[in-house]
Amino acid sequence: MQALIYQGINQKAVEERPKPVIQLPTDAVVRLTKTTICGTDLHILKGDVATCEPGTILGHEGIGVVDSVGAGVTTFKPGDRVLISCISSCGRCEYCRKGMYSHCTTGGWLLGHRIDGTQAEFVRIPYADTSLYPIPQGADEEALVMLSDILPTGFECGVLNGKVKVGSSVAIVGSGPIGLAALLTAQFYGPAEIIMVDVDDNRLEVAKRFGATTTVNSADGKAVEAIMALTIGRGVDTAIEAVGIPATFALCQDIVAPGGTVANVGVHGVKVDLHLERLWAHNITITTGLVDTFSIPMLLKTVQSKRVDAAQLITHRFKLGEIMQAYNTFANAADTKALKVLIEVA
Numbered sequence: 001m002q003a004l005i006y007q008g009i010n011q012k013a014v015e016e017r018p019k020p021v022i023q024l025p026t027d028a029v030v031r032l033t034k035t036t037i038c039g040t041d042l043h044i045l046k047g048d049v050a051t052c053e054p055g056t057i058l059g060h061e062g063i064g065v066v067d068s069v070g071a072g073v074t075t076f077k078p079g080d081r082v083l084i085s086c087i088s089s090c091g092r093c094e095y096c097r098k099g100m101y102s103h104c105t106t107g108g109w110l111l112g113h114r115i116d117g118t119q120a121e122f123v124r125i126p127y128a129d130t131s132l133y134p135i136p137q138g139a140d141e142e143a144l145v146m147l148s149d150i151l152p153t154g155f156e157c158g159v160l161n162g163k164v165k166v167g168s169s170v171a172i173v174g175s176g177p178i179g180l181a182a183l184l185t186a187q188f189y190g191p192a193e194i195i196m197v198d199v200d201d202n203r204l205e206v207a208k209r210f211g212a213t214t215t216v217n218s219a220d221g222k223a224v225e226a227i228m229a230l231t232i233g234r235g236v237d238t239a240i241e242a243v244g245i246p247a248t249f250a251l252c253q254d255i256v257a258p259g260g261t262v263a264n265v266g267v268h269g270v271k272v273d274l275h276l277e278r279l280w281a282h283n284i285t286i287t288t289g290l291v292d293t294f295s296i297p298m299l300l301k302t303v304q305s306k307r308v309d310a311a312q313l314i315t316h317r318f319k320l321g322e323i324m325q326a327y328n329t330f331a332n333a334a335d336t337k338a339l340k341v342l343i344e345v346a
């Protein structure tokens, strides 16, 4: 089968690989129909994720059709259409029993990281019963690709951790796919104000279309003043960090109102300052986390009922044979205006 291989820092290639086989009774092999590329795949290629070995097939998002199952799999059978979670969970360990699937002692983020992933014709899914989700009849399968990672991440790590409430004020720093997913799902809770921040005017325009009440381009270094003016000097109840650099975490600390929450979503590669000398008396909460994807079944219903339009995140479409071009398009988002690139496998 064809697959996209991480070969080392800044090196990737399409290679012919053997079709994966069932290794444990709890495995399934899924034939991919659609997959996509994540910002995290670019982090791997930059060398930011040392735990990903060269030779690994990349990708942790996608949908497909079950090809074969191990003897212990009871929920799925060959021919079933399934949504793949980016997080594999055994469903039994202490963390899985708490819904913290990303910390599963034998699972977690495995696909396209510690084991071969979804940017291929077939993928082996460990703990298939608890890591795959059935796709309802007649579902918009393109939209569902956004449920493997992007939508649950924005929702769980941004909106839920950030305690977005009716009538509250929210600022989302970073309007990439994750920040936009937080924007879409924050609207379930009816906040009065959602301020989107980015340095890319195109992404801020998209944010306006997706429901932002205001946008702030922070490139001039005056975002704090702008957001304080918008909130009459108070700051926001929820500040969601969706970039992953010190400057944007600093901005969140500067704009969070007393009693508010800073919900960190961004993956940070370097040390970041925490200004307790200013914040110690402000009753704020800071949350962190890797997505667990416990919200996939709920989000699937909201996509099905058209409460949220997840497909609007897709800006480009490619075939698996064009995946190198898809990577170029995705990696040059400032020029190509790419958000999510959909890769049709079959």
Ligand SMILES: NC(=O)c1ccc[n+]([C@@H]2O[C@H](COP(=O)([O-])OP(=O)(O)OC[C@H]3O[C@@H](n4cnc5c(N)ncnc54)[C@H](O)[C@@H]3O)[C@@H](O)[C@H]2O)c1
Pocket: 038, 039, 040, 043, 153, 157, 173, 174, 175, 176, 177, 178, 179, 197, 198, 199, 200, 203, 218, 242, 243, 244, 247, 248, 264, 265, 266, 267, 268, 289, 290, 291
């Ligand atoms: N916690 C989790 O489970 C989890 C899961 C997936 C992704 N992530 C992380 O979430 C972050 C966002 O992901 P993404 O795919 O949307 O990334 P992305 O790179 O597409 O988007 C980041 C956005 O931040 C903007 N930006 C850059 N510098 C900025 C600055 N100084 N001020 C304001 N905006 C700035 C960029 O223009 C871009 O639009 C990444 O760090 C990613 O690794 C976390």
Ligand SMILES: [Zn+2]
Pocket: 038, 039, 040, 041, 060, 086, 149, 150
């Ligand atoms: Zn991802």
Ligand SMILES: [Zn+2]
Pocket: 089, 090, 091, 092, 093, 094, 095, 096, 103, 104, 105, 106, 107
């Ligand atoms: Zn577990």
